[in-house]
Amino acid sequence: MASERVERRLAAILAADVAGYSRLMGADEEGTLAALKSLRKSLIDLKIEQHHGRMVKTTGDGALVEFGSAVDAVRCAMDIQRAMAERNAEISEDRRIEFRIGINVGDIIIEDDDIFGDGVNIAARLEGIARPGGICISDDSYRQVRGKLDAEFEDTGEQELKNIARPVRVYHVQIGGGGEAGSASAPTLPDKPSIAVLPFQNMSGDPEQDYFADGVVEDIITGLSRLKWLFVIARNSTFVYKGQTVDVKKVGRELGVRYVLEGSVRKGGNRVRLTGQLIDAATGAHVWADRYDGALDDIFELQDQITASVIGVVEPSLRQAEIERAKRKRPDSLDAYDLYLRALPLAYANTPADGREALVLLEEALRLDPTYASAHGIAAWCHEQLYNRTGFRDEDKSAALRHAAAAIAHGADDATALCFAGFAVAMVALDHEAGISAIDRSLALNNSYATGFAYSAIIRAFAGQYESAIEHALRAIRLNPLDPMGSHPYLAQAFAYLPLGRFEDAAAAAAKAIQLNPKFSIAHALHVIALARAGRMEPARAAAVRLLEVMPDFNIEKIIWFPYAQRDVVVDMVEAASRAGIPG
Numbered sequence: 001m002a003s004e005r006v007e008r009r010l011a012a013i014l015a016a017d018v019a020g021y022s023r024l025m026g027a028d029e030e031g032t033l034a035a036l037k038s039l040r041k042s043l044i045d046l047k048i049e050q051h052h053g054r055m056v057k058t059t060g061d062g063a064l065v066e067f068g069s070a071v072d073a074v075r076c077a078m079d080i081q082r083a084m085a086e087r088n089a090e091i092s093e094d095r096r097i098e099f100r101i102g103i104n105v106g107d108i109i110i111e112d113d114d115i116f117g118d119g120v121n122i123a124a125r126l127e128g129i130a131r132p133g134g135i136c137i138s139d140d141s142y143r144q145v146r147g148k149l150d151a152e153f154e155d156t157g158e159q160e161l162k163n164i165a166r167p168v169r170v171y172h173v174q175i176g177g178g179g180e181a182g183s184a185s186a187p188t189l190p191d192k193p194s195i196a197v198l199p200f201q202n203m204s205g206d207p208e209q210d211y212f213a214d215g216v217v218e219d220i221i222t223g224l225s226r227l228k229w230l231f232v233i234a235r236n237s238t239f240v241y242k243g244q245t246v247d248v249k250k251v252g253r254e255l256g257v258r259y260v261l262e263g264s265v266r267k268g269g270n271r272v273r274l275t276g277q278l279i280d281a282a283t284g285a286h287v288w289a290d291r292y293d294g295a296l297d298d299i300f301e302l303q304d305q306i307t308a309s310v311i312g313v314v315e316p317s318l319r320q321a322e323i324e325r326a327k328r329k330r331p332d333s334l335d336a337y338d339l340y341l342r343a344l345p346l347a348y349a350n351t352p353a354d355g356r357e358a359l360v361l362l363e364e365a366l367r368l369d370p371t372y373a374s375a376h377g378i379a380a381w382c383h384e385q386l387y388n389r390t391g392f393r394d395e396d397k398s399a400a401l402r403h404a405a406a407a408i409a410h411g412a413d414d415a416t417a418l419c420f421a422g423f424a425v426a427m428v429a430l431d432h433e434a435g436i437s438a439i440d441r442s443l444a445l446n447n448s449y450a451t452g453f454a455y456s457a458i459i460r461a462f463a464g465q466y467e468s469a470i471e472h473a474l475r476a477i478r479l480n481p482l483d484p485m486g487s488h489p490y491l492a493q494a495f496a497y498l499p500l501g502r503f504e505d506a507a508a509a510a511a512k513a514i515q516l517n518p519k520f521s522i523a524h525a526l527h528v529i530a531l532a533r534a535g536r537m538e539p540a541r542a543a544a545v546r547l548l549e550v551m552p553d554f555n556i557e558k559i560i561w562f563p564y565a566q567r568d569v570v571v572d573m574v575e576a577a578s579r580a581g582i583p584g
Contacts, residue, residue: 252281
């Protein structure tokens with residue numbers, strides 16, 4: 001028997017539901033149902049008809065509508081959300097009805113006036129991640145409507161949607177002349193990464209331990225607030241959720257943040273355990289999770305340690321999440337911050353070719369924002385790397401110092417800018433004192449800055465402050481062993497161990513730096529030198545071969561460059577490198 005032919009067509013699908021429907025029904029079931037009925041009759045049905053849509057079906061709190069045009073679907077959604085924002089302005093927050101709307105263009109199956117298929121499923125999932133009063137549309141919808149509506153679109157990149165096989169690029173609709181759709185009660189996302197730290201749950205069974213959990217959270221909020229590039233919600237706003245079971249996506253929408261940090265504290269005997277997890281509020285995906293254990297001998301010192309550890313790990317985790325978000329954005333929608341984020345992984349790769357590519361992005365970012373201190377700092381660092389690793393060219397030296405000066409001038413309260421500017425000054429101008437001064441100011445702004453401690457360790461090693469260099473390197477590793485710049489504290493240890501005669505320790509530290517970044521030629525060179533100084537010539541020669549595979553033009557001149565204040569240290573290094581087979 002021949003199978004019955006399935007009817008298909010391409011359509012724009014609008015899915016809508018009521019945000020907080022269960023709460024509204026619990027507070028006033030009859031009033032909520034009456035209000036929804038009135039809204040449908042006086043607004044929803046009229047707008048759908050006006051924009052040539054067809055109501056496919058309704059549920060208790062939702063609706064599914066078919067349009068022949070994506071422009072009609074989005075225009076209808078915008079009109080509904082504008083009208084709802086005006087109505088809600090006169091209604092208390094706890095009684096407002098706010099719709100979330102998702103729109104997708106796709107192939108659908110028609111059966112008995114109902115519609116099915118991925119085109120419908122994607123619209124429903126988009127509605128689920130829309131903000132209250134907001135509109136989410138798919139990339140397919142965006143291509144149909146861009147330039148045709150009085151609206152702007154926030155590109156949030158590709159999102160993993162539940163039960164949808166492939167990621168979908170998602171856009172939030174921002175309505176011209178009226179702010180974001182339905183923004184009367186849902187704040188828009190800031191123009192930089194944003195986070196809310198929720199009250200940590202006290203798992204101890206002892207209400208008196210609440211003060212400890214609350215103190216940890218307050219310190220974390222204070223520490224994160226020192227990061228200039230991060231928007232942090234104040235304690236008074238997040239502590240309204242204390243004692244509640246929260247929906248992280250809902251918190252993100254209500255507070256207007258991209259990330260939420262939550263956790264718990266459990267005390268037992270003389271031990272305490274803290275757990276934390278960082279969540280992308282738009283998708284519910286975990287960005288980072290960890291736990292910390294400690295003794296309660298000095299509860300306030302432990303609190304400080306926990307706070308520093310959480311901040312040290314959360315900062316690079318947020319950076320990486322933001323880098324991934326920027327990678328997903330369309331090239332024609334990049335702003336200075338996105339360009340800066342795209343440059344970071346190239347700069348961190350620590351090769352001349354990647355550094356030059358990073359500088360193209362950074363220069364474009366600085367063209368858009370000439371006072372962007374962090375971009376100046378990373379640009380100074382890239383030029384410093386090129387200067388010291390590709391022939392000591394005057395143009396790289398002058399560019400490094402120019403960007404460093406701009407970073408310091410515009411970044412008095414920017415830990416990243418001061419750190420990389422200070423490093424560039426120390427390594428290009430060989431002014432250790434000025435470099436350490438800038439990095440110390442960076443660490444005063446953020447005393448949980450792992451990269452700052454790593455670069456402080458390197459400069460202090462060159463300045464002859466070997467013990468403090470090792471201490472700062474260990475501090476960097478303790479703060480964040482998974483830092484994308486994680487090879488640098490081990491490099492700093494190797495630089496400090498060699499003058500102290502701790503050759504095996506230096507070799508081990510250099511090997512760890514290589515493990516974290518196999519392309520890092522300086523780490524390979526230190527490994528060669530440490531092995532040779534330890535009298536292990538066969539492994540030293542093998543390490544020299546690997547070095548030249550990574551950087552074929554590496555030679556003794558690049559070791560002579562090592563800017564130790566005590567030049568006799570370099571003489572010993574050169575002699576060891578020569579014996580191991582590094583060319584002159």
